[in-house]
Amino acid sequence: MTRTMLDLTGLKCPLPALKTRKALKPLRPGDQLEVHCTDPLSVIDIPNLIRETGDTVEITERNDARIVFLIEKANGSIDSANAALRS
16 A cells, blocks of 8 residues: 655646546555645545545545545546446
């Protein structure tokens, strides 16, 4: 299990969610992604993204300066399952 830190401070919607999605793709099950954001909309966008991917997310810090998410890559993502169904 590895933990990767992704600094998205200063970025505005929709970039934090898009960059988080991209950073999750190469991770293996059990790996963690720690995402640092300053965009207040990320508290909505990133959990919605994680519901789509099937991974798990926890907000570990939230204050006026930043929001920190800890995301754990699940065994199989919904994107992978959907791709298999289309084949």
